[in-house]
Amino acid sequence: MISSNISEHLEAWLLWQNELQPFLFDDSFTSEIQSGLAQLTAEPFGYGKPKDLFPAQKVPGKVEEPIDESLPPLEKLRIKAEKCSACRLAAKRTKTVFGEGNPNAEIMFVGEGPGEDEDLSGRPFVGRAGQLLTKIIENGMKIPRGQVYIANIVKCRPPANRDPMPDEAQCCIGFLKEQISIVKPKVLILLGKVAMKNLLGLEGAITRARESTYEYDGIRVFVTYHPSALLRNESYKRPVWEDIKKAMKYLGMM
């Protein structure tokens, strides 16, 4: 009797489960689960969809201001260089060293890249080598430094003052080429092998290269030693002065 009751109850319970089944897994229940899951996935912390958790405009310092088109061309280019992160040198720079001087200069000096002092100040050739270049310009050529234009092949400091790598130089050279086309100097004086190689495509020693003059985009080019080489080797002073005099003669300054 008891077993017959149990059997009846079990049968009734199974029937009830059977009837319940469609309600547990009908379409509305399924879509409710799906929309709940979608909400959980899309808004885990109430910030919106996962891909929008850190939209660019919410990251401080990442807001890209449009460049004021009414600025002078060199100024617009300087702003572009300051924002540039096209090569690995951007990662460790303190300041981009764009270049400085007279935007209508007849003489443009080109070095290789910023050192520590330049990286800190954002100005080219301000360290010991830069002070020597300033003496060459002001005491030797007898013109104020601000009358010439000074720039480098790369605008950000290579670590430990190493030479810029070929890919870094190639990545950055567009800025220098545009500086040259804006300033339109009559004379380019390339300081050292890195400048010579990247602007003229010339390999080899400065000792040989300085025996000739060159042309870049219709501009007369002179090659000489980098001022930092003069700091290491005083015997380079005479040849550097000879090279500077060649440029001055070309310009009718002596």
Ligand code: SF4
């Ligand atoms: S070195 Fe030139 S290309 Fe590289 S990040 Fe600096 S400005 Fe940009």
